Amino acid sequence: MQRFSSLTIKDHIRESEIINKRILTSAIVAGILLLILLARLFQLQIIDVQHYSSLSENNRVSLLPIAPTRGLIYDRQGRLLAQNLPSYTLELIPEHIKNLKATLTTLRGLIRISDDEVKSFRKQLRRKRRFEGVPLRFRLSDAEVARVAVNQHRLPGVEIVAQLTRHYPMGSLASHAIGYVSRINEEELRHLDASEYSATTYIGKVGVEKSYEHLLHGEVGFQRVETNAQGRILRVLERTLPTPGKNLYLNIDARLQAIAEKGFKDNNGALVAIDPNNGDVLALVSMPTFDPNLFVNGIDSKTYKALSQSTRRPLFNRALRGQYPPGSTLKPFIGLAGLELDAIKPNETINCPGYYMLKNDDRHYRDWKKQGHGITNLRKAIVESCDVYFYNLALTLQIDRLHEYLTSFGLGRLTGIDIRGELPGLMPSRAWKRRVYHQPWFPGETLITGIGQGFTLATPLQLASITATLSDLGQRYQPQVVHAIQEPGTESLSIQTAIPSGNVPIAKIEHWHNIIDIMQDVVHSVHGTARGISHHLSYRIAGKTGTAQVFGVKQDEEYVAEDIAKKLRDHALFIGFAPADKPRIAVAAIVENGGGGGSVAAPIVRKVMDYYLLKSDVPPDANK
Amino acid sequence: MLTNEFVEDRITSSRLLMHRLHIDLPLLLGLLMLAGVGLFVLYSASGQDDSMIIRQLIRLALAFVILIAVAQISPATLSFWSPWIYSIGLLLLIAVLVLGDIGKGAQRWLDIGIFRFQPSEIMKLAVPMMIARFLADTHLPPNRKRLLLGAILIALPALMVAKQPDLGTALLIASAGGFVLFLAGLSWRFIILSLVAIAASAPFVWNLLREYQQQRILTLLNPQNDPLGTGYHIIQSTIAIGSGGLYGKGWLNGTQSHLDFLPERNTDFIFAVFSEEFGFFGIMLLLLIYIFIISRCLVIAVQSQDTYSRLLAGSLALTFFVYLFVNIGMVSGLLPVVGVPLPLVSYGGTSIVTLMAAFGILMSIQTHRKLLAG
Numbered sequence: 001m002q003r004f005s006s007l008t009i010k011d012h013i014r015e016s017e018i019i020n021k022r023i024l025t026s027a028i029v030a031g032i033l034l035l036i037l038l039a040r041l042f043q044l045q046i047i048d049v050q051h052y053s054s055l056s057e058n059n060r061v062s063l064l065p066i067a068p069t070r071g072l073i074y075d076r077q078g079r080l081l082a083q084n085l086p087s088y089t090l091e092l093i094p095e096h097i098k099n100l101k102a103t104l105t106t107l108r109g110l111i112r113i114s115d116d117e118v119k120s121f122r123k124q125l126r127r128k129r130r131f132e133g134v135p136l137r138f139r140l141s142d143a144e145v146a147r148v149a150v151n152q153h154r155l156p157g158v159e160i161v162a163q164l165t166r167h168y169p170m171g172s173l174a175s176h177a178i179g180y181v182s183r184i185n186e187e188e189l190r191h192l193d194a195s196e197y198s199a200t201t202y203i204g205k206v207g208v209e210k211s212y213e214h215l216l217h218g219e220v221g222f223q224r225v226e227t228n229a230q231g232r233i234l235r236v237l238e239r240t241l242p243t244p245g246k247n248l249y250l251n252i253d254a255r256l257q258a259i260a261e262k263g264f265k266d267n268n269g270a271l272v273a274i275d276p277n278n279g280d281v282l283a284l285v286s287m288p289t290f291d292p293n294l295f296v297n298g299i300d301s302k303t304y305k306a307l308s309q310s311t312r313r314p315l316f317n318r319a320l321r322g323q324y325p326p327g328s329t330l331k332p333f334i335g336l337a338g339l340e341l342d343a344i345k346p347n348e349t350i351n352c353p354g355y356y357m358l359k360n361d362d363r364h365y366r367d368w369k370k371q372g373h374g375i376t377n378l379r380k381a382i383v384e385s386c387d388v389y390f391y392n393l394a395l396t397l398q399i400d401r402l403h404e405y406l407t408s409f410g411l412g413r414l415t416g417i418d419i420r421g422e423l424p425g426l427m428p429s430r431a432w433k434r435r436v437y438h439q440p441w442f443p444g445e446t447l448i449t450g451i452g453q454g455f456t457l458a459t460p461l462q463l464a465s466i467t468a469t470l471s472d473l474g475q476r477y478q479p480q481v482v483h484a485i486q487e488p489g490t491e492s493l494s495i496q497t498a499i500p501s502g503n504v505p506i507a508k509i510e511h512w513h514n515i516i517d518i519m520q521d522v523v524h525s526v527h528g529t530a531r532g533i534s535h536h537l538s539y540r541i542a543g544k545t546g547t548a549q550v551f552g553v554k555q556d557e558e559y560v561a562e563d564i565a566k567k568l569r570d571h572a573l574f575i576g577f578a579p580a581d582k583p584r585i586a587v588a589a590i591v592e593n594g595g596g597g598g599s600v601a602a603p604i605v606r607k608v609m610d611y612y613l614l615k616s617d618v619p620p621d622a623n624k
Numbered sequence: 625m626l627t628n629e630f631v632e633d634r635i636t637s638s639r640l641l642m643h644r645l646h647i648d649l650p651l652l653l654g655l656l657m658l659a660g661v662g663l664f665v666l667y668s669a670s671g672q673d674d675s676m677i678i679r680q681l682i683r684l685a686l687a688f689v690i691l692i693a694v695a696q697i698s699p700a701t702l703s704f705w706s707p708w709i710y711s712i713g714l715l716l717l718i719a720v721l722v723l724g725d726i727g728k729g730a731q732r733w734l735d736i737g738i739f740r741f742q743p744s745e746i747m748k749l750a751v752p753m754m755i756a757r758f759l760a761d762t763h764l765p766p767n768r769k770r771l772l773l774g775a776i777l778i779a780l781p782a783l784m785v786a787k788q789p790d791l792g793t794a795l796l797i798a799s800a801g802g803f804v805l806f807l808a809g810l811s812w813r814f815i816i817l818s819l820v821a822i823a824a825s826a827p828f829v830w831n832l833l834r835e836y837q838q839q840r841i842l843t844l845l846n847p848q849n850d851p852l853g854t855g856y857h858i859i860q861s862t863i864a865i866g867s868g869g870l871y872g873k874g875w876l877n878g879t880q881s882h883l884d885f886l887p888e889r890n891t892d893f894i895f896a897v898f899s900e901e902f903g904f905f906g907i908m909l910l911l912l913i914y915i916f917i918i919s920r921c922l923v924i925a926v927q928s929q930d931t932y933s934r935l936l937a938g939s940l941a942l943t944f945f946v947y948l949f950v951n952i953g954m955v956s957g958l959l960p961v962v963g964v965p966l967p968l969v970s971y972g973g974t975s976i977v978t979l980m981a982a983f984g985i986l987m988s989i990q991t992h993r994k995l996l997a998g
Contacts, residue, residue, distance in 0.1 A: 012930075228885075
């Protein structure tokens with residue numbers, strides 16, 4: 001026992017030493033570990049501080065785009081054609097709604113909400129954050145807004161949000177020229193400047209809205225906001241206001257346009273009016289029109305189907321894209337070609353028996369007047385629209401010279417109008433036929449080219465443009481729809497200058513005056529094909545009627561309009577400018593399946609000219 | 625001269641008062657300082673939530689009361705009760721496993737009518753007490769039989785807690801017990817051998833881990849693997865720490881914490897809030913407080929007069945360091961995310977009480993010494 005206890009005392013000192021040594025060891029190890037921790041913290045906070053600071057900043061701050069206000073569109077007189085109106089959207093904020101199903105039921109009791117709208121709402125609900133508004137219905141009427149507002153107290157989390165939506169106050173007026181905006185689609189998204197359009201919902205789809213998108217859109221603004229981890233905005237740190245888009249003033253006069261549109265009644269067709277002195281497009285009509293407001297917030301499929309599948313094709317811009325045989329409206333130009341290229345003299349005559357025959361060809365090339373015009377000079381050939389005279393002239397000129405001369409006016413080429421989508425028409429030539437059809441040119445084809453038929457195609461815009469060129473003695477201009485650009489918030493306008501696009505070569509100016517003089521007889525002489533519009537005319541119109549065949553009449557058939565279904569009837573055309581001595585307006589009009597140009601198309605042109613040249617004389621409502 | 629004597633007398637008397645109350649003044653001051661800093665940070669981390677501060681304050685007050693209460697119990701009494709406390713703790717652990725409440729997807733809590741508590745917290749103290757008692761009964765260094773038995777006494781509760789599953793607490797329990805073995809003079813050969821054995825059994829242990837535990841370890845190796853899932857905590861807390869820089873963003877100005885990017889910012893990740901707002905400079909000051917407390921505890925261990933006290937005090941001091949190391953290590957992305965709070969700073973109940981009880985034991989050891997040279 002004694003041995004044991006002495007050993008215990010001894011051990012106690014030894015044990016203390018053991019433990020103390022171990023405590024020292026532990027302290028050293030702990031010190032080393034602390035240094036490792038410090039090294040790590042040093043690395044994070046001192047060495048990589050920049051990296052982590054920027055990560056933290058990116059966490060915290062996000063850049064939110066602010067959509068610019070789209071520029072307004074006015075007509076020539078400052079009448080509003082496109083504006084931005086507040087429209088009301090019903091939004092639900094999920095985090096404030098206790099019972100979504102009950103809320104939806106209550107809402108559907110108040111206003112009309114379709115199943116489709118609920119479906120698309122539920123789809124969006126999954127993508128949005130809890131505190132973000134999810135739209136349920138767009139374009140609430142005032143009454144609907146009121147009904148929801150009155151019940152707001154029992155609809156927590158239901159909000160009515162006002163936002164600016166494009167609106168076209170004139171409705172369908174000039175819709176093909178103005179165009180419309182609609183939601184940006186995926187295809188457009190791929191080509192757009194992503195940051196510029198980051199807050200924009202709408203983009204111009206056609207017409208001025210599309211072609212002047214870059215001016216109308218404006219520049220996006222930004223706000224730097226502090227957000228929390230859930231993305232909720234806590235405060236705005238910095239704001240760069242968006243620059244609103246520029247306002248546009250069109251050359252189009254809304255009243256003139258309205259008169260022209262009304263003139264078509266229920267007919268399909270197109271009319272383009274141009275100021276020959278500068279290329280200003282005064283009216284751009286394509287009938288029927290459509291209401292561009294339908295497209296702004298997404299058109300429903302039924303309405304769209306009705307528009308796109310209608311046999312009248314209201315969405316088709318006939319003025320820019322309708323390619324028609326110009327028919328007899330081309331005769332003054334071919335006559336001018338004959339004079340200028342020295343193929344005819346003004347008073348040379350031919351005999352018109354009512355048909356024309358080529359050598360080695362027993363085919364009869366008919367004149368529209370079965371019994372023929374008899375002895376015919378250039379004046380008579382244009383005024384009465386003799387076909388045989390122009391068969392002969394075309395054959396003398398040959399297709400290549402004809403092609404070259406008419407191309408110099410701009411046929412078969414784009415006019416360069418400032419809205420997109422125009423088609424070039426077609427002015428045929430030997431080379432063209434060889435290239436496209438791999439066939440030689442036949443003399444018969446030259447004949448019918450001489451009366452604006454056959455391969456020849458022109459858009460109403462081109463016809464108006466060449467008419468303007470003729471009236472301005474060969475000076476060509478690019479047609480322009482936009483008249484002026486205005487910085488928003490200012491009064492000053494920057495007027496678009498006229499863009500000359502070349503000259504038609506002039507051999508002898510008398511030839512031009514001669515043709516213009518003859519064209520006046522078309523309207524003002526007793527034999528003129530458009531004499532019907534000369535009644536009480538206080539100024540002089542130089543014009544030409546035309547009839548474009550929709551389908552060929554066989555050799556031994558007669559064309560009897562009444563027997564043919566309306567859609568197969570000839571198109572009626574008229575080109576003209578006024579006042580003849582000092583032209584201020586040049587117009588081309590085509591009435592599809594209208595029959596005769598003199599009786600159907602010319603009166604519309606007269607109304608347009610009357611309003612433009614006399615204005616107050618014809619109030620726009622007088623046409624009803 | 626008289627005044628000087630008087631002052632010295634006053635100091636001696638106040639020291640005596642502290643001694644009589646069984647309070648170690650340096651340790652108490654260190655703890656109060658830390659708790660103060662903790663409340664300061666918590667105020668910011670909680671988004672200036674007064675009620676949270678009040679609750680933490682109440683908890684701290686309660687913990688200090690427990691500290692002082694525990695300090696009154698002499699080491700001899702503690703040593704006597706050690707096996708009993710250990711046995712009761714073990715029974716409670718078994719009870720938790722059998723009928724425990726499910727809290728946070730893990731069985732940790734035992735609901736005993738008035739309040740719910742975690743028996744595993746008891747084991748953080750009971751295990752080192754038990755092992756210290758077990759080894760102090762014989763000669764040091766312990767023989768193999770003692771070691772083996774000691775290892776079993778540690779492993780039993782540690783495995784049961786790990787199975788709850790609460791890896792962090794299991795780790796703390798195991799290290800508290802392990803430290804006693806280590807301090808008792810466990811041979812270096814044995815230490816190296818067991819480290820090798822742990823390394824060798826790692827693949828086996830890996831398979832025993834729950835999927836989320838495995839995920840945490842994988843995440844540590846590459847947090848960017850799953851930046852919004854398991855890697856989110858580590859990514860956001862390293863961003864918070866790193867963006868703090870040298871001087872921090874200032875109190876209440878931490879964007880990572882105030883804008884909700886930092887998860888668990890009141891509890892396990894409060895160190896990230898501190899680092900973001902006070903920077904590297906602030907961290908140095910905070911670590912100084914910790915180093916002061918740990919050093920004081922080690923001094924108490926060295927100065928203690930019997931083997932039981934020496935082993936227990938040393939183990940508790942080192943366990944406190946483990947808390948600190950594991951928490952900062954995990955928040956700064958050095959260690960996998962295991963649920964270990966930043967001692968005395970993190971918001972939370974039982975761990976503060978347990979920690980304070982441990983400091984109570986340390987104070988008891990320091991103040992129950994027989995003043996030999998008095």
